[in-house]
Amino acid sequence: MLKIKNLSKTYKTGDTALSDVTLEINKGQLVGLIGPSGAGKSTLIRCINRLVEPTSGEVWLGDVDLAQLGRSELRHQRRRIGMIFQEYALVERLTVMENVLSGRLGYVPFWRSWLRRFEAEDIRRAYELLDRVGLLQHADKRADALSGGQRQRVGIARALMQTPDLLLVDEPTASLDPKTSRQIMRLLTEICAERGLPAIVNIHDVPLAQSFMERLVGLRAGTVVFDGPPTDLSEDA
Numbered sequence: 323m324l325k326i327k328n329l330s331k332t333y334k335t336g337d338t339a340l341s342d343v344t345l346e347i348n349k350g351q352l353v354g355l356i357g358p359s360g361a362g363k364s365t366l367i368r369c370i371n372r373l374v375e376p377t378s379g380e381v382w383l384g385d386v387d388l389a390q391l392g393r394s395e396l397r398h399q400r401r402r403i404g405m406i407f408q409e410y411a412l413v414e415r416l417t418v419m420e421n422v423l424s425g426r427l428g429y430v431p432f433w434r435s436w437l438r439r440f441e442a443e444d445i446r447r448a449y450e451l452l453d454r455v456g457l458l459q460h461a462d463k464r465a466d467a468l469s470g471g472q473r474q475r476v477g478i479a480r481a482l483m484q485t486p487d488l489l490l491v492d493e494p495t496a497s498l499d500p501k502t503s504r505q506i507m508r509l510l511t512e513i514c515a516e517r518g519l520p521a522i523v524n525i526h527d528v529p530l531a532q533s534f535m536e537r538l539v540g541l542r543a544g545t546v547v548f549d550g551p552p553t554d555l556s557e558d559a
């Protein structure tokens with residue numbers, strides 16, 4: 323499903339964040355990216371959808387090499403990749419429902435009127451997703467009235483609204499308390515399993531990664547130093 327080949331990134335500052343990373347992720351597979359701060363986890367996630375431009379290498383999503391695409395084709399292909407962020411990136415003044423619907427747009431709606439073009443089918447799906455993440459009764463609340471855990475549920479529903487082929491998840495629980503973190507990880511893993519949706523989750527909390535992910539990829543100084551089930555991870559890794 324996703325094939326990363328010899329991916330490297332050296333920033334303009336001269337920092338090499340990734341060197342020669344090769345990784346394959348199959349349909350329905352949930353991969354936790356772990357490693358110390360500065361290991362290259364964020365850079366790897368951002369190189370996949372080219373929020374960061376790779377210096378060299380290939381990023382195959384199905385039969386498309388994302389690394390080779392021109393701007394307009396990239397914009398189109400990015401619709402296949404759902405993003406979930408640490409700080410949720412919701413539009414505070416829009417309602418929960420409107421935030422979820424905005425997942426269909428692929429950009430941040432500045433005006434409510436931009437959301438009026440949705441078909442009944444989109445609205446039905448948005449309600450279904452809100453129900454799945456347990457927020458149906460909060461659909462009409464403003465995003466800024468929600469708790470952190472609820473916001474991340476909106477973030478998940480919004481990413482699913484674009485029916486992605488891949489989820490990129492950047493530190494989804496870094497702003498949440500331990501109990502809420504586990505709830506969010508459980509929801510995320512269940513949803514991916516239900517849909518056969520592959521996901522890469524940047525998760526620096528190793529114990530949390532070990533309890534929820536079926537496969538861990540360890541990065542250190544821009545290279546893959548571990549790739550396997552959490553049970554194979556040694557104490558010092």
Ligand code: ADP
Pocket residue numbers: 333334335337338339357358359360361362363364365366
């Ligand atoms: P992690 O997510 O594992 O903490 P990052 O991908 O953020 O690692 O960073 C990897 C390396 O790349 C670090 O040395 C970091 O300082 C560097 N880096 C990250 N982003 C940039 C940037 N925008 N410009 C220059 N260097 C960067």
Ligand code: ADP
Pocket residue numbers: 335337359360364
């Ligand atoms: P993370 O928590 O994901 O490791 P950081 O807090 O280190 O990220 O960095 C925050 C932002 O600054 C990111 O967008 C990252 O790409 C950028 N960044 C990180 N290191 C550098 C650097 N050395 N020079 C410029 N930008 C950097």
